[in-house]
Amino acid sequence: MALLEVDRLRVEFPTRNGTLTAVDDVSFTVEEGEVLGLVGESGAGKSMTGAAIIGLIEPPGHIAGGEIRLDGGRIDALRGEALRKVRGKQIGAIFQDPLTSLNPLFTVGDQLVETIRTHLPLSVAEARRRAVDWLAEVGIPAPDKRIDQYPHQFSGGMRQRVVIALALCAEPRLIIADEPTTALDVSVQAQIIALLKKLCRERNAAVILVTHDMGVIAETADRVAVMYAGRLAEIGPVKQVLEKPNHPYTAGLMGSIPRIGPRPERLIQIAGSMPRLSDIPAGCAFNPRCTRVFADCHVHRPRLAASGDGAVACLHYEGARP
């Protein structure tokens, strides 16, 4: 059984002008110890999917359909104490901006000790010892001194290391990392990604890596799910999705990334931009921008159809027709 199963997840936001569907019929699984990349451009619903898994969707948004199961048990409808036992303990989270994920009024030691003691039966002294170990583990020099410092005394990269320690210190089995390197400088990005990968591998923790950056995916993920307009466009092993993309959107996305090497005259570009949630076209959501569009694309919404080692939601593939 997979560690995490997301089954036909649907997240809705009621607004004055009707209901917006931010995540629409998304299904995937995460195996133990696996790194699943969740990629897409802004508005694709990737962060919302991550937030739904740890129960962090802000009202009036809500899970309107589908199930999320951790170890076979449903976690999508948990409330209060039951939710707290899962969030932090079973599933850890790392967000984009380390400065806003840390409380500026408490030392990093206070924050680590609080998190450790919330989830593990340890005394303050034991928790503090463990907090120092964690800071050393995430590569912070002189951890026994730095533990009593405040977040503003750390550099951006060091702060994100503290956030990683916070996410991992309760020994969760799944980490949701939402754009963990986007706010960092390029030379620090690679360090943080390598650290996250190493620590999760050592502890056999699975990771859902939410990002817009295909480069980060290429260096980290085992499998990739590509999202577009709240829906899954394609899912499969990283090599297949990046090198032989099945969905026209993935193909266009890969082509539009500037690369190092001989300079092309033009980059491949996808015309237009992602539709607003209030304005998603009928049929396949990608049809106005697709180079391979045909009549059916305006009528039928494709289902995920098996293709290679993965699945693709495109009417050009057999089995995608509803």
Place this chain on the structure above:
Amino acid sequence: MTRTMSLAARRPAGTAPLLEVSDLRKHFALPRPFLNRVLQAEQHQLVRAVDGIDFTIERGKTLSLVGESGCGKSTVAKLVMGLIGTTSGRIVFDGVDLSHAPAGAPAKLRRRMQMIFQDPYASLNPRWRVRDIIAEPLQTYRLCASRAEETREVDRLLEFVGLNAKDGDKFPHEFSGGQRQRISIARAISTKPDFLVCDEPTSALDVSVQAQILNLMREMQRELGLTYLFISHDLAVVNFMADWIGVMYLGRLVELAPAETVFASPQHPYTRLLLDTIPDLTMARRGREPVAGEVPNPIDPPPGCHFHPRCPFAESRCRSEPPQLRETVLGASTACHAVEEGRLPPAVASGFAGGAIPTDGAHLLGKIAPPDQQLVG
């Protein structure tokens, strides 16, 4: 000055560069609170955001400044545009020294220099219609004789950047990020400039939209003969745009070279580090060990060569004496004692070689100290 001369001497005869910047400096004072000054005699601190840089840009070419946050690349953009005053140094645009000219003056020259900003959500006035946003520079420089001509010109500009003439009556919030950046571009080229300063014009955009904007900018360069100062932190984007690349680190240029040279044989260790951090979409380098360390605080940069605490080739000279930008190979200049003394191993070409793709970062930086020893607090 000698450095500028050597750069100038290299250009083909008869075509003066459009922009020449020499020994440009911008220092910002960080005021201390009054009581700290009075009671503790604390001095104002100086941030040397731009600390003596020289470059030239030939007509119709693109110079890219790359570097991480705090390296001063955006400050250079603002200095060149006259948005902030210089501390010292010269900015010569088409033969005229602008370093002490106030923003907007002389109008005849400033019309020919325009800027595109990073965030199209912040750079367009939300209360103005797009038509008025684009027409403002036309009115400022009185480029249209009549209202009708102005309308025609705005329509033409909107269509030129790939929007619809009818979009002029909308407000910025009705557009997506990419469309807003097209509006910024239409406004920037409305005065028929020769020179555009682009400060991270695509870093707020999604990749599929970034490709559209970069393609548009290359087309504009071809069709309108524009010269760009293109600022970016993304070397892959720079590879697509630049003819020349200037790599900045904490206010100084550490390498200035033709783009092909930077990618084929990067000299400065920092340039090599930056090239090494580019994620590899071919997945050939998964599992490589990333280079440790972060950019130090610009308020208190390390003495000597600013890069020495992170540099595997640093020696005592690097810790005390700031290196000068000197010519090395193929028209490239590098500010590095190790390069000058020939103690740097030759870099393996990244990407251009086509064949063997290295499997780890060590080839670029030689032997690297264990990460823990390099971490700066």
